[in-house]
Structures are given as structure tokens and as C-alpha cells.
Amino acid sequence: MKIGIPRALAYYAYYPFVNTFFEKLGLEVVVSDPTSKEIMDAGVEDAVADACVPIKLFHGHVRNLLGRVDYVFVPRLVSVNREATFCPKFLGLPDMVACSITNLNNMLEVRIDIGKRKRELFLTCLRVGRKFRKGFFTAYNAYLKALMSLKNYTHQFLQGGIPPLGVLTQKKSADIKLGVVGYPYMLYDPYLSLDLIKKLIGMGTYVITPEMVPEKVKQKYAGKLKKTLFWTFSNSVLRTAFHFLETGCVDGIIHVTAFGCGPDFIVDKIMELEARDRNIPYLTIALDEHTGQEGLNTRLEAFVDMLRRKRKVKEAAML
């Protein structure tokens, strides 16, 4: 039995868990191909015109899997913790996909609403296992292995690596530290982000993303806004930004967002205003299917150069 996993959206945040789980259940896991122009075009064709790129890409990746797997895994992510849910498009994802892709008849829709109680995650796993006629112990074992794998993934991030991009470590001695915030599926899809992170590392900077900041640290900034945001990934981005701003541990912040992203218009503006208050350079990069390499490179280079200059001035003043 082959199960297809679209390489899009929540994939980048949770793939070690999902992949390991299905493998250990004894299924053959087929991940859709890395994003390419074809996948992008397919997605643009299928999805509603004013959807954001990540959603379009998800459609494309589902198309990519059609015909070569028995099931296509489409998660309906509702919550993973008590305080927040996900962007409405995550909540309606299976409905959108079912209506937009006409010949999709083997969708494995899994509702993931595990925020309320700790054992919900396991129960969900058990349910999925049962669908494939796997016993309790097989499912339990798969669940444990999946957890381990996710833990390992998180750990790699905390060590300064970026596993989905194949970055194992970064040079600690880099002169410029850059906070790069954005949703995992924006940052870690090299096609969509035009390899932005590797480019920055190539320019000799040390990149810190939200996944590289421990959950505990982020929690400290939870009370920063009168109301907590409603979306898990947005919370993570915003709290990371607050951590950067309050501790001053980075020289500048780059926010990578999608054109027309609903939640981000709020997130981006709040970060911009806060950064301005504290005089920390802030750059927003909005991506869509038309964003070109050239323009992006120039903007990144200009930003990093500016940070370097600023740093020099500061160092000179300290001497």
C-alpha cells in the first residue's frame, strides 16, 4: 500500500513525524517531488485564483502524487496546542482540495485536533492505524518512533542546523546574525523561497529561524500582545521576533511572507512597528509565483551590506 504525502504546508513542520509514522505502520511512503515549475503551474491551474502561493503549491503537490499512490494524505490541522488554531485555509484544506481537484478520489483526510488533551495525538494515530487494519501495538510503536523522529528534528534545529535544507551547522563566527522569520513552508521550500536562506548563509551571515529558538524562550513573549494571535505558526513567528527585538541578539530581521497572506498582514505590520520603535533594521520579502531571482538577490545583498556598515559604525564608536 502506497501513501502519498504532499511536500507542502505543514509538511515542513511535521514531516519526520508523519513519514516515520506511516513507514513504521508498514506502508510505503511516497513524498511528492520537490517543488518545481511544473508543480507550481499545476497548482496555479487548480486552486482558486486569489489563494496564496503555499495553498496553490499544495494543490500542485497533490496533483503530482495522483495516479502513483493508493492514498493521498491531506491533513486538516485544527490545533496542536491549547491556545491557538491554524490559518482558516489549513482548516478548510481538504474541502478546498476536494472541490478544486476533480479527479482526486483517494484522499486520506485526517483531522488533527490534538490541542485539548495530551493523549489526543496518540488516539488520532490509533484511528489512522485502524483504517489500515493495523493493531494497537503496531500503531503504538509507530507513534513512539514518530515522536522520536520529530524530537530529533527539533533538536537539529536547536543545534543551529536547518535539516529540511540540508544545512547541518553554521559558522558561529559569522559577523552578522540575521533573524529570518516566516512560516516553515515559506522558509524551507527552496523553490518557493528562491533559496533565500542558503543565499544569506552564503553571504557570510548566521541565520536564525523561529524553529531554532526553543519553545520555552518563545513562551516568555506570549503575553506581549493584549490578545494572543489565533494561529500557531503566526504565534511562533511573532514571539520569535519579540525575542530578537527584546534581547537584541540579531543585527536585523527579515520576514518572508506570501503575497496576499491573510494572517500576515497583521503579523508583518506589528513586527514592523515594533522593530521601528527599537531601531532594528527590518525587511519584508513577499513571495509569489512570479517573484524573480534578480530582484531578490539585490534586495538581500543591499540589506546585508547595510547591516555590515551599521555594525562597523557601531564598533568604531565603541573603540
Add this chain to the structure above:
Amino acid sequence: MRKVSFPYVGNATITFQKLMKALGNDVVLPKRPTEETLSLGTKYAPEFACLPFKIVLGTYIEALEAGADTLVSTGGVGPCRAGLYTTLHEKILKSLGYEFEMITLEPPGRHLRDLVASIKKLVNRKLSIADYFRLGRFVWKELQLLDKAEKLSHKIRPLEVKKGETTRTYKKCAELIAKAQNYRDLVEIEREIELLYEKIEKKDVDPIKIGIVGEIYVVIEPAANLEIEEMLGDLGVYAERSMFLASYTFYNAVMDLFRMPGERDVKKLAAPYFKEMCGGHGRESVGNAILFAKRGFDGVIQLSPFTCIPEIVAKSILPKVCAEYDIGFLPVTLDEQTGKEGLRTRVEAFVDLLAAKRKKRKGDVVYGTLPGY
């Protein structure tokens, strides 16, 4: 005395003004949003903010310029970003240098204590329980009447013989309601409204029927939807919208308090296509579209602000639903660039299509959906 202002909400603005005054506040009456309002909002709001956000921001700026020192807004909880509206509005306005207090009225269900605290700030006069009761009854009745006058106007406009008569009558009704001082006035006005509408000369035809669904603000605020209902009425179409202010206020406040899922059957209808409640009014859009189809409407128009998340989800589901129920579908996306003329052309084409379809009804030709943009 506090100088209070709040977002513009159609004719109900007057009702809220009366309410605020009765509670002992000075009111800076928000103006009907104009192009200028929108361009003010667009200038200071983030580029991808949804249209309602921009309009409300623009209204706030105008109110602050006119001397308001307190802004009242309704919060809203849920996966849609509406809940964070206020936080960001406040931040933007403060960064522009305005000084004011923002009072957010959260729906009572989850934040009852906050709500009480906020309301306390707005009550600046001693009122007895009976006063509150009288006030509540008055406001509620007035909201209902406003909705009623509007509903009638939509029903009658496509049938009018003299063009523009309904619109004039409606304006008159709104003025009458605005003048009302107490409950008794309202009861009288209600009868008068009915009479006024009855007097309009009507044709005997069966107009094309179109249901309007979508995000609440752009559905109920004509200034935000380029007066699409009037446009439809002038084309001889009976347009009915799925949401009205009074029912909305009611659902928000009362249903939430008792944790009753409002509009239950609408949600049930949508359930096979839209399995998760996802904030905003996406799910209601789908459910109401089905409801319209079942009631024999010819078409559905979905109004959504550009980048509105729940409506984008709905939009990808609606074409399929409308095809299944054999009802025409026209998605309309609204942003600051949407022009009235362009919209009229699309709406006209849609109406023509529906009329043609009606003729062919027996021929069973299914081509309901216009490709949207």
C-alpha cells in the same frame, strides 16, 4: 465627557449614536465611508489588509480628526483575524500620534468579565434597571425596523414602475427611524413604513432572484459593496442577502452567551462540503447558497474582500456546490481598486445569463458558473 466614536455600520449608526448618548457619552458621529475614507485607510493600513480593515481604519482616522477620544469596536473571537483587528488598528493609530482610548466589546461568551469592564467604561450616567430594559428594547426594535425597511426595499425595487421610487421611500423610512425617540414612536413608524411601501406602484412580474452571501461587512455595508443591491434592483432583480445587522447582533451576543451554535441549519447544510468551522463567514456562505438554491433562487453572488481567508476557502467550494444544485454563481472580490462600472458589467452579464437559463430551464442545459477572477 467622553467623546465616543465607532465604525460606521450603515443606518444603524444612528441607533448606536442614540445608545451611546443614552449612556451618557458625547458622540462623534462616524461619516459614511467615502473614497477619501478608503484612501486614508489604504494609506496607513498594510497593503494586504482586507477591505473592511481599511475602511474601518479610515473611519477611525476621520473620527479622531473630528475630536473623538474614545473608539469603540467589536472584537470577535475565532480563527479569523477579525479578532486582532482592534489590536492592530490601535497600534497603527498610536504610531500616527493620535491619543485615545480603545474600548473593545468582545462577544460575551468567552470574555464576559472583559465585556462588563468595557461596558462600565461607557456608562457615564446613573441608570436604573428599568432604564436599561427600556433602552435595550428600544435599540433592539430599532435595529429590527432598519432591517425590515431594507428587506422591503429589496423586495419591491425590482417591481417598481417608476424608477427610483423605492430608493426614495427607503431613504424616507431611514429618516423616520432616525428621528424616533422611544419605543412607542417605533411602533408607529413600523406601520407607516409598511404603508409607504404599499403605496409604491408595482408591476406584476416574477423577477430573477439572486441571493447574496459572503463576508458580513461587505454584505451589509452598501458603501463597501458599491451598492450592489441597488444595482441589482435597478436591473429588475430581486436580491436577498443572507445577513442582516439585527440578526447578526443577536447571534453574536445572545447565542454566544448560551454557547448555542447559531444558524444551525445553515451549518448543517454546508457540512457535507465544508466540514470545519473556519472563522469569518465562509461556512455560512456555503450553507446559505444551498438554502437559496432550495428556495428556488436563480443565482448566488458571493461578496468577498480581497485576501479574506474564510471566503477564499468558500470560493473554492462554491462553484461545485452551485453546479450540483444547479444555481448560477458569481464571485465578486472587492478591494480599493474595484470599480463600479466594471462590477455593473459583470453583474449585467450574470443576470442575462440567468434569464437565458430560466427560459431554457426545461432543456436542462447546465452552465451556471461564470468564471471569476
